[in-house]
Amino acid sequence: xxxxxxxxxxxxxxxxxxxxxxxxxxxxxxxxxxxxxxxxxxxxxxxxxxxxxxxxxxxxxxxxxxxxxxxxxxxxxxxxxxxxxxxxxxxxxxxxxxxxxxxxxxxxxxxxxxxxxxxxxxxxxxxxxxxxxxxxxxxxxxxxxxxxxxxxxxxxxxxxxxxxxxxxxxxxxxxxxxxxxxxxxxxxxxxxxxxxxxxxxxxxxxxxxxxxxxxxxxxxxxxxxxxxxxxxxxxxxxxxxxxxxxxxxxxxxxxxxxxxxxxxxxxxxxxxxxxxxxxxxxxxxxxxxxxxxxxxxxxxxxxxxxxxx
Amino acid sequence: xxxxxxxxxxxxxxxxxxxxxxxxxxxxxxxxxxxxxxxxxxxxxxxxxxxxxxxxxxxxxxxxxxxxxxxxxxxxxxxxxxxxxxxxxxxxxxxxxxxxxxxxxxxxxxxxxxxxxxxxxxxxxxxxxxxxxxxxxxxxxxxxxxxxxxxxxxxxxxxxxxxxxxxxxxxxxxxxxxxxxxxxxxxxxxxxxxxxxxxxxxxxxxxxxxxxxxxxxxxxxxxxxxxxxxxxxxxxxxxxxxxxxxxxxxxxxxxxxxxxxxxxxxxxxxxxxxxxxxxxxxxxxxxxxxxx
Numbered sequence: 001x002x003x004x005x006x007x008x009x010x011x012x013x014x015x016x017x018x019x020x021x022x023x024x025x026x027x028x029x030x031x032x033x034x035x036x037x038x039x040x041x042x043x044x045x046x047x048x049x050x051x052x053x054x055x056x057x058x059x060x061x062x063x064x065x066x067x068x069x070x071x072x073x074x075x076x077x078x079x080x081x082x083x084x085x086x087x088x089x090x091x092x093x094x095x096x097x098x099x100x101x102x103x104x105x106x107x108x109x110x111x112x113x114x115x116x117x118x119x120x121x122x123x124x125x126x127x128x129x130x131x132x133x134x135x136x137x138x139x140x141x142x143x144x145x146x147x148x149x150x151x152x153x154x155x156x157x158x159x160x161x162x163x164x165x166x167x168x169x170x171x172x173x174x175x176x177x178x179x180x181x182x183x184x185x186x187x188x189x190x191x192x193x194x195x196x197x198x199x200x201x202x203x204x205x206x207x208x209x210x211x212x213x214x215x216x217x218x219x220x221x222x223x224x225x226x227x228x229x230x231x232x233x234x235x236x237x238x239x240x241x242x243x244x245x246x247x248x249x250x251x252x253x254x255x256x257x258x259x260x261x262x263x264x265x266x267x268x269x270x271x272x273x274x275x276x277x278x279x280x281x282x283x284x285x286x287x288x289x290x291x292x293x294x295x296x297x298x299x300x301x302x303x304x305x306x307x308x309x
Numbered sequence: 310x311x312x313x314x315x316x317x318x319x320x321x322x323x324x325x326x327x328x329x330x331x332x333x334x335x336x337x338x339x340x341x342x343x344x345x346x347x348x349x350x351x352x353x354x355x356x357x358x359x360x361x362x363x364x365x366x367x368x369x370x371x372x373x374x375x376x377x378x379x380x381x382x383x384x385x386x387x388x389x390x391x392x393x394x395x396x397x398x399x400x401x402x403x404x405x406x407x408x409x410x411x412x413x414x415x416x417x418x419x420x421x422x423x424x425x426x427x428x429x430x431x432x433x434x435x436x437x438x439x440x441x442x443x444x445x446x447x448x449x450x451x452x453x454x455x456x457x458x459x460x461x462x463x464x465x466x467x468x469x470x471x472x473x474x475x476x477x478x479x480x481x482x483x484x485x486x487x488x489x490x491x492x493x494x495x496x497x498x499x500x501x502x503x504x505x506x507x508x509x510x511x512x513x514x515x516x517x518x519x520x521x522x523x524x525x526x527x528x529x530x531x532x533x534x535x536x537x538x539x540x541x542x543x544x545x546x547x548x549x550x551x552x553x554x555x556x557x558x559x560x561x562x563x564x565x566x567x568x569x570x571x572x573x574x575x576x577x578x579x580x581x582x583x584x585x586x587x588x589x590x591x592x593x594x595x596x597x598x599x600x601x
Binding site: 019025027028032033035036037039040041044047048051058104108111112114115118122123127128130131132135136137140144146147150182186190235238241245246249261265266269275278279283286289 | 333334337338340341342344345348349350351352354355358367368369370371413416417419420421424425426427428429432435436439441442443444445446447448449450451452453454456470472473474476479504508529532533535536539540550551554555558559565568569572575576579580583587590591594595
């Protein structure tokens with residue numbers, strides 16, 4: 001339709017030819033992406049929906065079983081546990097991460113000696129491979145002789161067994177995730193640098209307090225980036241995998257307390273080769289992510305300010 | 310720290326506003342230093358554990374610095390696993406996927422930035438939409454595709470997709486190419502240069518900073534990747550460092566010294582790379598235009 005409309009706007013045959021030419025040229029340039037999109041996004045997307053209605057152990061052909069996978073998953077205690085774990089992780093990790101990133105960005109934004117070096121060092125944990133991160137924190141969380149409990153012992157506190165305790169394991173993973181907050185801080189710092197100085201000067205003349213200036217100028221000005229890190233944080237947290245895999249040896253323990261949805265999907269797909277069921281699980285997770293990001297976008301209309309003038 | 314503490318005394322004679330500013334600077338500096346330190350502590354812990362001897366590692370409370378530096382952990386880390394074989398696999402994955410990502414993303418980005426064609430905005434919005442798509446949905450069929458191609462157990466499923474360009478990288482490159490003046494291409498077009506010729510001879514040399522950003526980001530991503538190798542590689546001779554370290558940990562869970570030595574030599578190349586190319590990571594933020 002759009003092609004016909006565009007042609008209708010062009011009166012001469014020569015420009016019509018040009019329209020086709022440029023369309024062909026444009027598609028030729030983006031062809032690598034088109035191939036990738038069709039074969040590695042669109043097809044797998046549809047195929048996983050199809051597989052989710054089948055029983056498929058990858059040795060024999062997929063067999064259509066209708067909604068059976070979806071009925072099974074509601075009664076699957078490990079899936080229910082993994083969803084609860086994932087929700088807990090998302091609802092704690094994302095808000096904590098966003099607030100921490102904004103707070104840190106405010107600190108590193110201040111003029112002070114050694115600012116660039118400190119910003120760099122704060123970013124450095126993102127360079128560490130997640131497998132190394134997992135093993136390193138496993139070592140720091142060691143109940144006896146670990147760094148955390150040693151420091152707590154100095155303060156006269158008997159520390160928990162962290163990753164060994166079902167009540168503390170998820171909190172531990174939230175802490176590990178915060179170690180890599182530097183990427184978001186970097187984005188916020190770039191945004192803070194762009195806030196017009198006149199706004200603060202005007203507010204200062206009006207006698208606005210530090211808190212007022214933050215709440216009424218800084219926060220609205222950086223709100224698009226806050227939304228961005230919230231959305232990417234949500235999508236990331238829903239799919240948290242590597243650190244949980246490392247600290248639990250791929251099991252999601254202790255007592256399934258770090259069994260996140262993606263870890264359970266991995267186990268079902270690549271350990272049990274139950275591809276149909278795993279596909280159904282991945283679709284449920286996908287719909288959850290879709291709902292949450294959709295809701296976040298909707299709510300963002302109330303607090304994100306796009307007009308910076 | 311000493312220099313900053315001395316600061317208020319220099320400003321004592323000036324106006325009270327300046328005095329308050331200086332106090333604020335000192336406070337910010339102290340808070341920031343403390344926070345920065347806490348980010349660095351885990352790395353310090355990794356480093357000192359990697360040179361602690363067998364008995365010192367298990368002392369309770371732990372020693373805050375190694376009382377005797379033992380390099381044996383490093384020889385263990387390098388010999389207990391085929392380290393250099395894993396390193397080679399990791400580098401093959403990282404280098405080839407980076408070349409693929411940067412070149413194909415540039416090509417695609419040019420198609421979106423400098424060629425006007427019907428439906429361009431529409432297609433570009435689809436591309437942006439794919440960034441929100443969680444990888445977990447496409448993971449299983451993608452695995453099955455590569456299995457049917459007979460590529461599992463090789464690095465191909467990890468490298469080949471990079472040659473289709475990444476949505477985020479294409480977005481980044483498009484933002485950058487849009488800042489190039491149209492006159493450059495126009496002049497070449499009048500001289501009879503083909504569109505691909507313009508891309509290769511004029512645009513590609515000019516967008517080197519953007520190519521570097523994409524190359525480095527993909528290099529880092531591939532070097533660190535765990536889930537990809539975990540799914541596709543099943544023969545230990547194909548393992549990357551991520552998988553090798555995880556296997557090493559599974560088999561020698563209590564050997565913290567060698568484990569930390571292994572984690573350290575896995576991380577150090579990335580640190581060196583990062584410290585020499587820092588500005589490209591900051592530029593990535595600038596290109597993306599999500600500064601707000």
